[in-house]
Amino acid sequence: MGSSGYHHGNLRRALLDAALHAITEHGPTAWSLRELARRANVSHAAPAHHFGDKTGVLTAVAAEGYAMFADTLERQSHDFRQVGVAYVRFALENPAHFTVMFRPDLYRVNDPAVVAGRDRARAVLSEGARTLTPDTASGESDRAIALTAWSCAHGFAHLWLSGAFPESIGNDPEQAAHAVFGAMFGAANLGG
Incomplete structure (x- = not known):
């Protein structure tokens, strides 16, 4: 998956970083939880487990x-x-x-x-x-x-x-x- 994939560190951080890259590349709404999982090189269920839904990811981005x-x-x-x-x-x-x-x-x-x-x-x-x-x-x-x-x-x-x-x-x-x-x-x- 390249150097930006998840490497058994902080999964939540890896997913937030994937979201930040997706937002930078495509805007704040033109991506999916499945895309974040792909970018972080994790299972497609990982983003939902950590954030619930897309709004949860965006809430975490806003809070950070x-x-x-x-x-x-x-x-x-x-x-x-x-x-x-x-x-x-x-x-x-x-x-x-x-x-x-x-x-x-x-x-x-x-x-x-x-x-x-x-x-x-x-x-x-x-x-x-x-x-x-x-x-x-x-x-x-x-x-x-x-x-x-x-x-x-x-x-x-x-x-x-x-x-x-x-x-x-x-x-x-x-x-x-x-x-x-x-x-x-x-x-x-x-x-x-």
Whole structure:
């Protein structure tokens, strides 16, 4: 089966890796549990045993993605530019996770692991967005700025992943993201 087959290690991990490869190659829905088993070089019953169904696989991908995402964001300062650039970096380094995480129609959104990771990531994003608001901002203003910041980071990541940006933006997504966030939120808030 090649070097990516299962070799009597962690079967659940092998199946998740097979799912991530399938999602990268074909999108989040154009694969089957049988295909995952083939990719992992295991019996066709193994994916159902570990995940139940396709939704279970996608829930595991989303939960893992949100935990990794939260870990990535938590390593940043509270400055939104740093958090926003980390957001973009995560998306580009983990496109399969990123795709599934933001398609809640594909997985069990109330899964405890999904909720825990998602809540951790949202807390960091909210804290980073607070660096963009004046001390006198109202709760309504805070929410609007947080939504704007999240939309900016998410939209940038999605546009970069889809290849929608013109070549004139360059080939360094982090540098481009810094420039976009600086223009959007004012260089005075964004430090080094």
